[in-house]
Amino acid sequence: MAEKLSDDERALLQAELEHLRQEHRDLDAAIEALLHLGAADRLQIQRLKKRKLVLRDRLVFLEDQLTPDIIA
Known part of the structure; x- marks a missing residue:
């Protein structure tokens, strides 16, 4: 698609x-930072990690859009 x-x-x-x-x-x-503070709210950390995974998926998708297909 690139x-x-x-x-x-x-x-x-x-x-x-x-x-x-x-x-x-x-x-x-x-x-x-939350982990090192010691007063970490586990639910907050879970939400941040989930958001990070969503971002990672979007990053991979966009990188695939910019990378030309190579036929091996």
């Missing part, structure tokens, strides 16, 4: 990828 993307579409996907990567890193930092 070859069917216009330059504008590719730029939008790249921008969304960067935004999602940053959000993923921020969630990782928030989870680590």
Whole structure:
């Protein structure tokens, strides 16, 4: 699908990828901070981890859209 993307579409996907990567890193930092504080709310940590997984799935999908298919 990558070859069917216009330059504008590719730029939008790249921008969304960067935004999602940053959000993923921020969630990782928030989870680590909660764990190190010792007063960690397990439910809050579960929610953050679930959000992180959703972001990871979206990242993989977008990366697949930007990567050209290679026939082996």
